[in-house]
Amino acid sequence: MKQENSFENPIMAFDWMKDAYEYLLDASQRSILFMDILRKRGDNYFVTIKKGEPPVLIFDYKIILSGSTLDRPVNYDLAAILPRKADTIDPEKRPIIIIDPRAGNGPGIGGSKRDSEIGDALSQGYPVYFILFHPEPVPGQTLGDVEKAEIRFVEEVAKLHPKAKKPVLIGNCQAGWAVAMLGADRPDLTGPLVLNGTPLSYWSGVEGKKPMRYAGGLLGGIWLSSLLSDLGNGNFDGAWLEENFESLNPGNTLWTKQYNLYANVDTDEERYLTFEKWWDGYSEMTKEEMHSIVEDLFVGDELEQGKLSLNRGKILNLKDIKKPIVLFASEGDNITPPQQALDWIIKTYSSVAEIKRLKKVIIYLISPDVGHLGIFVGSKTAKKEHMEIIKSFEIIDTLPPGLYEMIIVDKGKKEGMSDYDVRFEERDFKDIMAFNEGKEEMREENADFSRVAAVSEINDQLYDTFLSPFVKMFSTATSADILKQLHPLRVNKYIFSEKVNPFMQIFKMLVPAVKKNRIPVSPDNPFLTIEKNASDNIVTILDSYQSVRDHFDEALFFAIYENPWMKILFPEASRRENRKETTKGKGVGNAYPTIRRERR
Numbered sequence: 001m002k003q004e005n006s007f008e009n010p011i012m013a014f015d016w017m018k019d020a021y022e023y024l025l026d027a028s029q030r031s032i033l034f035m036d037i038l039r040k041r042g043d044n045y046f047v048t049i050k051k052g053e054p055p056v057l058i059f060d061y062k063i064i065l066s067g068s069t070l071d072r073p074v075n076y077d078l079a080a081i082l083p084r085k086a087d088t089i090d091p092e093k094r095p096i097i098i099i100d101p102r103a104g105n106g107p108g109i110g111g112s113k114r115d116s117e118i119g120d121a122l123s124q125g126y127p128v129y130f131i132l133f134h135p136e137p138v139p140g141q142t143l144g145d146v147e148k149a150e151i152r153f154v155e156e157v158a159k160l161h162p163k164a165k166k167p168v169l170i171g172n173c174q175a176g177w178a179v180a181m182l183g184a185d186r187p188d189l190t191g192p193l194v195l196n197g198t199p200l201s202y203w204s205g206v207e208g209k210k211p212m213r214y215a216g217g218l219l220g221g222i223w224l225s226s227l228l229s230d231l232g233n234g235n236f237d238g239a240w241l242e243e244n245f246e247s248l249n250p251g252n253t254l255w256t257k258q259y260n261l262y263a264n265v266d267t268d269e270e271r272y273l274t275f276e277k278w279w280d281g282y283s284e285m286t287k288e289e290m291h292s293i294v295e296d297l298f299v300g301d302e303l304e305q306g307k308l309s310l311n312r313g314k315i316l317n318l319k320d321i322k323k324p325i326v327l328f329a330s331e332g333d334n335i336t337p338p339q340q341a342l343d344w345i346i347k348t349y350s351s352v353a354e355i356k357r358l359k360k361v362i363i364y365l366i367s368p369d370v371g372h373l374g375i376f377v378g379s380k381t382a383k384k385e386h387m388e389i390i391k392s393f394e395i396i397d398t399l400p401p402g403l404y405e406m407i408i409v410d411k412g413k414k415e416g417m418s419d420y421d422v423r424f425e426e427r428d429f430k431d432i433m434a435f436n437e438g439k440e441e442m443r444e445e446n447a448d449f450s451r452v453a454a455v456s457e458i459n460d461q462l463y464d465t466f467l468s469p470f471v472k473m474f475s476t477a478t479s480a481d482i483l484k485q486l487h488p489l490r491v492n493k494y495i496f497s498e499k500v501n502p503f504m505q506i507f508k509m510l511v512p513a514v515k516k517n518r519i520p521v522s523p524d525n526p527f528l529t530i531e532k533n534a535s536d537n538i539v540t541i542l543d544s545y546q547s548v549r550d551h552f553d554e555a556l557f558f559a560i561y562e563n564p565w566m567k568i569l570f571p572e573a574s575r576r577e578n579r580k581e582t583t584k585g586k587g588v589g590n591a592y593p594t595i596r597r598e599r600r
Helices: 010-050 117-123 143-160 175-185 211-218 223-231 239-247 250-263 269-279 287-299 338-348 352-357 379-391 393-398 429-436 442-474 477-485 488-494 502-516 526-561 564-569 571-581
Strands: 061-066 076-081 096-099 128-133 168-172 193-196 235-237 284-286 325-330 361-367 402-414 417-426
Touching: 010 250, 010 269, 010 488, 010 502, 010 526, 061 143, 076 143, 096 117, 096 143, 096 175, 117 128, 117 379, 128 143, 143 175, 143 287, 168 175, 175 193, 211 287, 211 442, 211 526, 223 235, 223 287, 223 442, 223 477, 235 239, 235 287, 235 477, 239 250, 239 488, 250 526, 284 287, 287 442, 325 338, 325 379, 338 361, 338 429, 352 402, 361 379, 379 393, 379 402, 379 417, 402 429, 442 526, 477 488, 564 571
Parallel strands: 096 128, 096 168, 168 193, 193 325, 325 361, 361 402
Antiparallel strands: 061 076, 076 128, 235 284, 402 417
16 A cells, blocks of 8 residues: 655645744744843843852852951952841851862852852851952962961951850862861861862762762863963963863753753743853962962872871871761762762761761762752752751761661652651761772772872972973963963853843844743754754764773773873882872771672
8 A cells, every 4th residue: 555645635734834944943043042041141242240149149148257357368258148038047057168169160059049058057057158269360369378268267257256166067079078178287276177179089080980089180180270371371271171071961061051041041041141140250379379289189189198288287188087077979970970079978988887986977969960069059968968968967976886778768848748657777988988899900900090199299390390480471461361361261251241242232132022022932843853862963973982992092091091001100109009098097098898789
């Protein structure tokens, strides 16, 4: 029987023409609205710079103490979050201090929504303080200066609440380092510490997954950040850190983020512009700060090893933290996977028995799929994990010493909100090792990273001796500003601004008419289905490229640092790592149990 051609049927042909017309009308309208949002993003870039890149907080705040007034001035300030009309704040409840990451972006993302860490704390009656920073650092400021300023801020908060318990510190991503260092340096100042997506154990990971930790070794270590700092006339441009983050997931960076806006252009404008306002607010670091971060915290991993001094003589050891620690990580995080958030526990302590003997409380909470930013930005995370963490502070204070996993179970909807059951289940080192998939080669891999640190140190000395003087000779404030404005991430923003591109005014003029006559296409339109399938195929191609690239980078890393010649050239690195692995009860580098077990 001959199959009928759909286009020979006048009715079916008319349906296809109707669907095509509806889709083309919708696509053209979406394209105009999409381009106008890019115009607004570009214009916002200039407005934000003109205003001095203020925090993206939606909450009112008042500066309590400025870091610029301290003996060693820094570009940090202590702000008190002003309660909303609906909030009833109890001044005798322990204050909560939130620190956002200074990892290339501006401050405030932790309070850019009502459903956020700040909003959750205010809704439960806690006095809330926020440590913010300005886009340009004070010349010559160091991590030691910043930590000293944050100690002063915590002391000031404690003075403002003399009848309350000691403040809770919440550190997001890179700020978690600051919280951990402060807790180890001054354990007498703080209450519980919450670290969200913080890579305290930067060398850790699982082979074949989350390859960001190999970047330092493939680039030769710290010398590249020193070069970029010299080209920046003494400051490191945070846009380079953001570019590093974006390169991890080319599918999302090059396609998904833009397509999702295009596909949902009627509803996602405010969300997109709010996030981009923060993402486009680049902050700088001094060369001294960036050097310490890369050399001591990333490549050198010195905080985990108990060797970090911050230039003040005192060695900071994570074992010195006295108050309960809550570690929030996610298996969907490609920047700080659970291994980097948790492995310091099994490297710092010999067993759970030692944790109990030293009267420590360590709690971890694992999300199965939240991305890195979602850990401290996502509304769903704020409504669930952060809300329950904040509710549990008083319980955490009463827990007997030990290692726990925080389990949150959704019991369903109750009066329009989710009702959760929270419990703390005792865990052992084998549960943390389960995240490493029972890896038995961890000792040798740590020796690889120890060799990375040795190579990095040599490369940095060579750069400082032979190249840095010439780079500094030709670097000026003007040349640094030109290089900043030519950075691809900045060009990608302002090229769509009507201040730079007059053609964007066309979309601005068309938008009112488009919104007035907006006709969204039907969800079952076959051409819309073709569009979505094409988008999925593009993402699949980019994800395949990412997978090949990541496996190549990993193979290259091990080919370099497991090379017999490398082991001959840097034998001390391997011996030092092996000594740490076999040391029991010294506070750092304890031996790893080689256990293969599924996670509970």
